[in-house]
Amino acid sequence: MSPEGDLVPPALQAEGVVKQYPGGGAPAVEGFDVTVRQGELFGLLGPNGAGKTTVISMMTTILKPSGGEMHLLGFRIGSDNHSIKKCIGLVPQEIALFQEMTAQENLWFFGRLYGLSGARLRERIADCLEFIGLTDRGNQKVITYSGGMKRRLNLAAGILHEPQLLFLDEPTVGIDAQSRNLIMEKLLDLNRCGMTMVYTTHYMEEVERLCCRVAIMDRGRVIGEGSPRELINQGGCMSLEELFLSMTGKRLRD
Amino acid sequence: MAQLLTMVKKELLLLGRDRGGLLVLFAMPAVLVLVITLVQSNVQKLMGVSLTQVLLVDQDRGGLGREIGAKFAETGNLEVVENLDGHVIDRDQAINAVGLGRFKVAIVIPSGFTEVLNQRVGESVRRGFGEEVITTRPPTPELQVYYDPTVMGGFRMGIQNGLKMIILGFSAKLKMDEFRRILPVELEKQIQAQIDPKFRDMVSVPSLDFTWDNETLVGVTEHGASRHGMTILPTPVQQNVPAWTLFGIFFIVVPLAGALQRERRDGVFTRLLAMPVSGLTILGGKIIAYSMVCLGQFWLILLIGRFLLPALGTSRFVLGSNWPVAVLICLGAAVAASAYGLMLGSLSRSIEQVSMFGSISVVLAAAIGGIMVPVYAMPPLMQSLSAISPLNWGMDAFLDLVVRGGNLKSVALPVGKLLLFAGVNLLVAWGVLFRNR
Structure with a gap:
């Protein structure tokens, strides 16, 4: 039940969101308007420095917006942060794990902080390890894992508590094709089970495969929004990558 | 409370697997107290x-x-x-x-x-x-x-x-x-x-x-000017056991700030910020875990002073019956050191910065704080400077207890200074980690 009664609120609604870093010159994000419906797998695309990570950080309550309004699952960001944090999950760009702890210990730690305990926690740890194919390696230290295994465990730590809304910030960077394929399959499984996702990546084929809608960002603003097919057709392009380059330019972004 | 205990358990688990950190925290002060005390005992022979x-x-x-x-x-x-x-x-x-x-x-x-x-x-x-x-x-x-x-x-x-x-x-x-x-x-x-x-x-x-x-008509006897009837004269053991305990306690700054810096670098801290866990729990878990480690250091060095050093020919460390006050001083120093480590970990930009600045600042604070050379043996300028060193406050409290026969009331001021120092450092760390976003 949502806090607003029978109406199902959007999973995420952002209106005129601005983020200005202190002493940072131009705003990192300006006039950001996006709505993500519940059950959607929503892609956020943009070149380096477009503001994707800043937006994800504001959506996950890590950063405070300098202006505008954001609502997640009916809760207002800023005043209902604790409630929001219980309902969301984050898979950060970095391998946000304790390298000297085993996979099981990492999941135990994050699960306890989400309020899981006892048999329920043990069950979720076992399920998550099986979900990412690390059941047999669960008692090994993370530092001994390959890049792909670490990425999969990074995902497991974000879904351990079965969040309603999952944020994934470039979750497949720097891994082998097999691990990437497994992660994408698992994300689709989770989405089919009703988990809403906001996904940022630089890989266009991932977006085309996973996302039902995307927003393309550049210089802190949304410059295009719709399903990948709609956007490609509107732009008269052959692929999402061609559209992306036509919208954001071919100049290098560092 | 469950979250706080989870944070504490995680810190202890990670520390237990950090061999370098354990060496810094336990072996270094233990070796220092042994070597320095034995060296100073020999200097006493020379004198x-x-x-x-x-x-x-x-x-x-x-x-x-x-x-x-x-x-x-x-x-x-x-x-x-x-x-x-x-x-x-x-x-x-x-x-x-x-x-x-x-x-x-x-x-x-x-x-x-x-x-x-x-x-x-x-x-x-x-x-x-x-x-x-x-x-x-x-x-x-x-x-x-x-x-x-x-x-x-x-x-x-x-x-x-x-x-x-x-x-x-x-x-x-x-x-x-x-x-x-x-x-x-x-x-x-x-x-x-x-x-x-x-x-x-x-x-x-x-x-x-x-x-x-x-026939002796006039006698001359030697006494320590202690209160409460305590008759312990200052010896290298009475000076060095508390001194190197404090040094070891403050050296937790390096592994603690390093652990925080690593969490920030690896994105773990970002993940924690997106979780339903308060900043107080995150910082409190670290302070409690590292304070427990400091208590471990305290007892280890105390045992060295009680048993190992006398076996090597020095006098025995005497704590008297005021050990609960000594534990209080130790905890005050531990909280101050932990808070300083958190501030350092929050302000620094790399583990290299933490290692370098953390070590140098602690060694300097120890030098001017009377850990290596008693404050009274320093020139007047250095004596004035020693008043700003948290290690000097801890040392002052310990010496008051183990040499001058002090009590809870007499150590309250230096312990209060340590806690105030902790509060200021925590505020800065809090501001950087949780407020300035």
Whole structure:
């Protein structure tokens, strides 16, 4: 039940969101308007420095917006942060794990902080390890894992508590094709089970495969929004990558 | 509470697997307290504060050697040795032993020393009674003292002054003996010369029995100015055990700030910020876990001071019955160090910065705080600077407890300063990690 009664609120609604870093010159994000419906797998695309990570950080309550309004699952960001944090999950760009702890210990730690305990926690740890194919390696230290295994465990730590809304910030960077394929399959499984996702990546084929809608960002603003097919057709392009380059330019972004 | 315990357990788990961190936290202060205390005990020997053996070559055998042996033994710090490897030592062997550093000092009483002294004393006393004395002018007797070049000035001065006092006393005794022997004879002579012969038998000279030469009229005793009847004198052990405990406690800054910096670098901190866990829990978990480690350091170094150091020849560390106050001081220092580590971890941009700045700042704070050299031995400027070092506050509290016999009330101010320091550091860390976003 949502806090607003029978109406199902959007999973995420952002209106005129601005983020200005202190002493940072131009705003990192300006006039950001996006709505993500519940059950959607929503892609956020943009070149380096477009503001994707800043937006994800504001959506996950890590950063405070300098202006505008954001609502997640009916809760207002800023005043209902604790409630929001219980309902969301984050898979950060970095391998946000304790390298000297085993996979099981990492999941135990994050699960306890989400309020899981006892048999329920043990069950979720076992399920998550099986979900990412690390059941047999669960008692090994993370530092001994390959890049792909670490990425999969990074995902497991974000879904351990079965969040309603999952944020994934470039979750497949720097891994082998097999691990990437497994992660994408698992994300689709989770989405089919009703988990809403906001996904940022630089890989266009991932977006085309996973996302039902995307927003393309550049210089802190949304410059295009719709399903990948709609956007490609509107732009008269052959692929999402061609559209992306036509919208954001071919100049290098560092 | 469950979240806080989870944070504490995680910190302890990670620390337990960080061999480098454990070495820094436990092995380093343990080795430092052992080495520094043993070195300082040796320095005390050089300064004559602890028992030092003094070689004595008594070629004279006239009583002065026995007097030196007895007086040195009375000090409790000096022991006269006349035999080496089962043989009576001669002058050359003694000089060689001191030259090799086996002994710090050798005293040679040349043969005929007492005889010449007696001759001079006799002449001196007889001259006092107006007798015309023909002085034979033998060479002035000289006591020869040889020092190891490493012996410190204070010790040399102490030995020199001690020997002068002993010779003065010995000479006075000889003079008194001579005086006691001559006085009745001279009196008799004077009486016989000045009284009518009819009355001479009616006047007798009283027999003299001077026993004041060994009589002590004024005593000098040594006391520590402690309160509550505590009689512990400052020793290297009483100074070093708390000093290196504090140093070890403050060195948790390096692994703690490093752990925080690593969490920030690896994105774990970002993940924590997106989780339903408060900043107080995140910081509190670290402070509690590292404070537990500090208590472990405290007990380890305490045990070294109680058992290992005495086994290696130093005095025993005495804490007295105030150990709960010592634990309180330890916790105050632990919270201050943890908070400083959190501030450092929040302000730094890399683990290299943390390692370098953390180590340097703690070593500097220890140096000016009286950990390595007591504050009273510093120049006035450094003494003023020491007042700003948190290690000095901790040291002040510990010394107040273990040397001056302080109590909870007397350590409240330095512990309060430590907690205030912790509060300021935590506010800065909080602002950087949670507010400035």
